[in-house]
Amino acid sequence: MDSTPLCNLHFVFVPIMAPGHLLPMVDMAKMFARRKVKVSIVTTTLNSIHFQASIDREIQSGSPIQILHVPFPWAEAGLPEGCESADAVPSMDLLSNFTVAVNLMQRPIEELLQNQRPFPSCIIADKNFV
Numbered sequence: 001m002d003s004t005p006l007c008n009l010h011f012v013f014v015p016i017m018a019p020g021h022l023l024p025m026v027d028m029a030k031m032f033a034r035r036k037v038k039v040s041i042v043t044t045t046l047n048s049i050h051f052q053a054s055i056d057r058e059i060q061s062g063s064p065i066q067i068l069h070v071p072f073p074w075a076e077a078g079l080p081e082g083c084e085s086a087d088a089v090p091s092m093d094l095l096s097n098f099t100v101a102v103n104l105m106q107r108p109i110e111e112l113l114q115n116q117r118p119f120p121s122c123i124i125a126d127k128n129f130v
Contacts, residue, residue, distance in 0.1 A: 011032050015125075026051045078094075
């Protein structure tokens with residue numbers, strides 16, 4: 001295990017829920033954590049399944065990385081249950097509903113981040129979360 005001390009930085013990654021965005025951002029997050037920057041990845045429980053095992057390995061190796069789960073408002077946006085990723089949207093007609101759901105996540109994400117210690121130094125968000 002690396003004996004480099006943990007720094008006071010806390011980087012938060014907020015990828016859009018689509019494999020082409022999510023997986024590269026998780027890879028970037030792991031690179032920061034390996035350099036002893038505390039890293040949090042914000043996503044839904046269903047989306048974290050795709051990379052949970054690799055994050056568990058990073059934690060076991062001493063990387064200060066965690067997954068923060070936020071609920072996905074599929075029902076409020078008029079999406080079918082389990083439709084938490086852009087590639088899971090059953091038809092193009094529901095793509096705007098997916099965007100509505102992503103927008104509805106803003107407040108829960110903000111509340112989640114306000115309670116983080118140390119407070120986030122940097123937030124790296126996908127363009128869809130701007």
